[in-house]
Amino acid sequence: MMQMVVIIPDNELRSATVAHFAANSGFEVWGASGAADGLAFLDRDGAADLLIAEVGNPAMDGTHVVLQFRQRLPSLPCVVLASAEDDETRRFLENQGILRYHELPVDSEELDRLVNEVLDEARSLGFQGHLQRISLIDVVQLYCATGKTGRLDILHRDKRGAIYFACGKLLHAVQGELEGQEALYRLVGWDSGTFRIEFGVLPSIDTLGHESLHALLIEAIRRQDEAHARRGADVPTRVETPARTAGRSMPPVPPPLEMLENEPVPHRRLPVLKAALVNDLLALDGVEGLIVVNRSGEVLQAEDVDETEETLATLTTFVGSSAEAAQRVLGAERFKTALIVERSQQKLLVVNTRNFYVGVVAGAHASVDGLTRDAVACIRRTAAGREAGDGRRDRPPALTAAQLAADSGSGAREDGDA
Amino acid sequence: MSRLQDLLQDLRIMPGVESAFLCCREGIIAATHHDHERQKRMGRVFLNILSGAFSLGHFVREIYSSYDTTVLMIRPVSRGCILVARCKPDVTMRLVDISLTMTVKSIEEELNGMDELPPPIERRGAADREAGAPGDGHLRTLVETRTEG
Numbered sequence: 229m230m231q232m233v234v235i236i237p238d239n240e241l242r243s244a245t246v247a248h249f250a251a252n253s254g255f256e257v258w259g260a261s262g263a264a265d266g267l268a269f270l271d272r273d274g275a276a277d278l279l280i281a282e283v284g285n286p287a288m289d290g291t292h293v294v295l296q297f298r299q300r301l302p303s304l305p306c307v308v309l310a311s312a313e314d315d316e317t318r319r320f321l322e323n324q325g326i327l328r329y330h331e332l333p334v335d336s337e338e339l340d341r342l343v344n345e346v347l348d349e350a351r352s353l354g355f356q357g358h359l360q361r362i363s364l365i366d367v368v369q370l371y372c373a374t375g376k377t378g379r380l381d382i383l384h385r386d387k388r389g390a391i392y393f394a395c396g397k398l399l400h401a402v403q404g405e406l407e408g409q410e411a412l413y414r415l416v417g418w419d420s421g422t423f424r425i426e427f428g429v430l431p432s433i434d435t436l437g438h439e440s441l442h443a444l445l446i447e448a449i450r451r452q453d454e455a456h457a458r459r460g461a462d463v464p465t466r467v468e469t470p471a472r473t474a475g476r477s478m479p480p481v482p483p484p485l486e487m488l489e490n491e492p493v494p495h496r497r498l499p500v501l502k503a504a505l506v507n508d509l510l511a512l513d514g515v516e517g518l519i520v521v522n523r524s525g526e527v528l529q530a531e532d533v534d535e536t537e538e539t540l541a542t543l544t545t546f547v548g549s550s551a552e553a554a555q556r557v558l559g560a561e562r563f564k565t566a567l568i569v570e571r572s573q574q575k576l577l578v579v580n581t582r583n584f585y586v587g588v589v590a591g592a593h594a595s596v597d598g599l600t601r602d603a604v605a606c607i608r609r610t611a612a613g614r615e616a617g618d619g620r621r622d623r624p625p626a627l628t629a630a631q632l633a634a635d636s637g638s639g640a641r642e643d644g645d646a
Numbered sequence: 647m648s649r650l651q652d653l654l655q656d657l658r659i660m661p662g663v664e665s666a667f668l669c670c671r672e673g674i675i676a677a678t679h680h681d682h683e684r685q686k687r688m689g690r691v692f693l694n695i696l697s698g699a700f701s702l703g704h705f706v707r708e709i710y711s712s713y714d715t716t717v718l719m720i721r722p723v724s725r726g727c728i729l730v731a732r733c734k735p736d737v738t739m740r741l742v743d744i745s746l747t748m749t750v751k752s753i754e755e756e757l758n759g760m761d762e763l764p765p766p767i768e769r770r771g772a773a774d775r776e777a778g779a780p781g782d783g784h785l786r787t788l789v790e791t792r793t794e795g
Contacts (some may be wrong), residue, residue: 238709291768381710432692461741475681506768509712528756537703539703540704543698543702543704546695546698546699546702547695549693550694550695550698551691551695551711553691554688554691554692554711554718555713556682557684557687557688557691558713558716561713561714561715561716562713562714563711563712563713564712564713564714565710565711566709566710566711566712566714567706567709567710567711567712568699568706568709569706569709569710570705570706570707570709571706571707572705573707574704576704596708596739596740596743597739597740600710600712626780
């Protein structure tokens, strides 16, 4: 599919240059007659891969045109052409994330070079890919598990859609007239097309925030399978992706529908800690179980804490968020761990990571000194193992190990003993 | 009051212990350093943790909260107070633990012997000034002298 370049010329950018560029470049070009025309095109078509605007437009100043475009498409790469060097405008546009500010005059060849450079640069800034190579469910899962905030733009044939996520939660999905769950299910059903991530973008409404991520994904998978079955596909499950075959912590192939209906959703929880790390932590002296919760208190993983899971999740989140509140009082210091010792000598160690809290439950005979040190050292060891295996294609994603080590294992106290 | 102050100062003799304060819901009752606003806010956070944990059925004996360059050791004391010791990250926990246990015991004895809890330090200054007593300024001088000494 050809990329769409919208050009809004003014006095100096000659129509001949634009016409020559349109004829000879490998892009689809929309030469707008003015700012209003350009915006109308965007509203009507909703698609643009690059904007070229000349500063000094009489009806609407070029910088404002660019900002209006960016409001509609925040990730849109832009080139601003100016007849004279203006440091103030340049600084202003650079602060807005505008990719290129170029002085006029410019000929069609230079314009072609500029456009290619900017598009390459834009590609390197965001993450994008093809749905034939990785499924949208995997992408959503990856970004939610890592607690990222942003918008996933999906392009499938001539249709567009977007999924918004923030701090590990799905917030909103939109596809044409559809919004919320229906839009999400429609989007994850697309098995071809391209996607692109724009970080730091939040939706204006929240249609999915109250739903459990896992429940949404399971329902999406179920619908996908139904669609496959209807189309007479041989395999009623999801497409195997390289990521899944490499042993990453992706959800297993879903069981038949009748089993899914009877199965409680929590059992479909996707593990966020690697099995090796979980085993190491559980093998520590006195450790009885562990729980991983996100900042909202949602349980992401629980090991050997079945009966007390709910209370433990609440306590872990509560202790973690309270200790972070104390961190703000302390100033710039970062909360790493909190160990609670009960009168019964039961212990709960809360380890803070970038995206979630890990609660390690230990019995009476676990040593106060040793528990924090050993748990953090254990996490660091796992991370070190991952680093040693760096470069292997099948290495574990170890997002938690790396983050945990980075976030909680660098303290002087732990360093000495690790 | 000076007895509580003395107990906290004694705690500071332990290597790695930087400061300590005794906090109740109303504010700081005794402290080795004059940073009461921050101490009060910090104290409230940990009092909250204790009551939150209690409401979930957990009776907390102690909390160790570790930050980049600080370890906070928190002990509930009788009459709804907590003792917070701010330590260096390389502190020998077990050593401070023993001292804390002893200090908590002495503080509890002291508090239990009182008819009512002493007013928070910041209010005490105003009350003392009204009564013509040396008040907070005197306390600050005393603490600073001891700290330097």
